[in-house]
Amino acid sequence: MAKPDFWKNNKRYYDLKSYWRNMFGCNVHKLSIDAGFTCPNRDGHIAVGGCIYCDGRGSKLRQKGELPSVASQIASGKKYYSAQASKFIAYFQTFTNTYAPVAKLQALYDEALGQEDVIGLSIGTRPDCLGPDVIELLGGYAKKYHIWVELGLQSVNDKTLQLINRGHNFQQFLDAVKALAGGSLNICVHIIIGLPGESDEDVLKTARTLAALPIHGIKIHSLLALEGTPLGEMYKNNAIQIITKENYVSLVADVLEILPPNMVIQRLTADGYRDIFLAPDWAMNKLDVLNAINKELERRDSYQGKYY
Numbered sequence: 687m688a689k690p691d692f693w694k695n696n697k698r699y700y701d702l703k704s705y706w707r708n709m710f711g712c713n714v715h716k717l718s719i720d721a722g723f724t725c726p727n728r729d730g731h732i733a734v735g736g737c738i739y740c741d742g743r744g745s746k747l748r749q750k751g752e753l754p755s756v757a758s759q760i761a762s763g764k765k766y767y768s769a770q771a772s773k774f775i776a777y778f779q780t781f782t783n784t785y786a787p788v789a790k791l792q793a794l795y796d797e798a799l800g801q802e803d804v805i806g807l808s809i810g811t812r813p814d815c816l817g818p819d820v821i822e823l824l825g826g827y828a829k830k831y832h833i834w835v836e837l838g839l840q841s842v843n844d845k846t847l848q849l850i851n852r853g854h855n856f857q858q859f860l861d862a863v864k865a866l867a868g869g870s871l872n873i874c875v876h877i878i879i880g881l882p883g884e885s886d887e888d889v890l891k892t893a894r895t896l897a898a899l900p901i902h903g904i905k906i907h908s909l910l911a912l913e914g915t916p917l918g919e920m921y922k923n924n925a926i927q928i929i930t931k932e933n934y935v936s937l938v939a940d941v942l943e944i945l946p947p948n949m950v951i952q953r954l955t956a957d958g959y960r961d962i963f964l965a966p967d968w969a970m971n972k973l974d975v976l977n978a979i980n981k982e983l984e985r986r987d988s989y990q991g992k993y994y
């Protein structure tokens with residue numbers, strides 16, 4: 687199979703920027719929003735400790751002790767990115783953004799969609815926080831707007847999900863995908879490469895499983911050990927091995943080869959956390975990691991979907 691023409695980019699995978707440019711004919715940017723949500727895996731509803739890699743601090747705005755309205759967060763973001771994009775997606779990013787009564791969700795999402803040049807939403811959430819009322823609400827928006835639901839999964843292996851204290855299993859993820867699929871909603875899944883106890887084969891199993899599901903996008907990043915997290919303690923006690931850059935780059939290339947050519951690659955590196963970052967050092971240089979992934983795909987004369 688040759689590299690698909692419909693990507694209309696010079697990359698070896700179908701990146702989000704190209705996808706949106708092809709769809710809307712202009713540059714689109716995602717604006718991060720912290721709408722003040724918490725997470726059932728932290729507030730005691732499911733667990734209190736959260737996922738072992740989660741720092742639990744929320745956005746920089748929340749850390750400063752102020753949380754402006756959704757509208758004013760969008761206004762600040764638009765001002766900052768106006769030279770780079772003319773349309774925007776409001777990205778409800780911090781913690782679990784469907785974890786509230788549906789009336790509250792509707793008010794927050796309506797506020798975002800009411801802002802000029804906001805053409806859609808991206809809602810970050812957990813597979814176990816998507817009741818029928820929430821899915822109905824999101825499905826309603828999807829008739830008029832561009833809507834993504836971003837599901838944290840990290841691995842399809844239940845043993846790993848238990849070890850990292852996700853608080854849900856793979857079947858719950860499958861149930862969520864089934865409930866979301868079939869309409870106009872776009873599903874994006876987050877996975878982590880380098881999770882404790884996972885072999886390369888475990889990572890490829892995750893990729894193969896996701897490749898066979900009705901999923902439209904994926905975010906991939908390496909496991910980061912952060913100060914103040916259970917994983918950070920494990921790292922400091924030498925209880926875990928941190929993945930090398932070479933291994934990560936090679937696995938990302940393997941995963942991309944397995945995924946369908948029309949699955950949008952929303953991220954291949956991790957973001958932020960400089961103040962509490964412990965390891966791996968190489969992950970802090972995002973550009974270098976992206977270059978290494980491109981070089982590896984070039985070396986293989988390969989691209990996303992080659993072995994789909």
Ligand code: SF4
Pocket residue numbers: 725726727728735736737740741742781782812838852
């Ligand atoms: S689900 Fe997300 S917000 Fe909740 S504990 Fe895990 S990583 Fe943190």
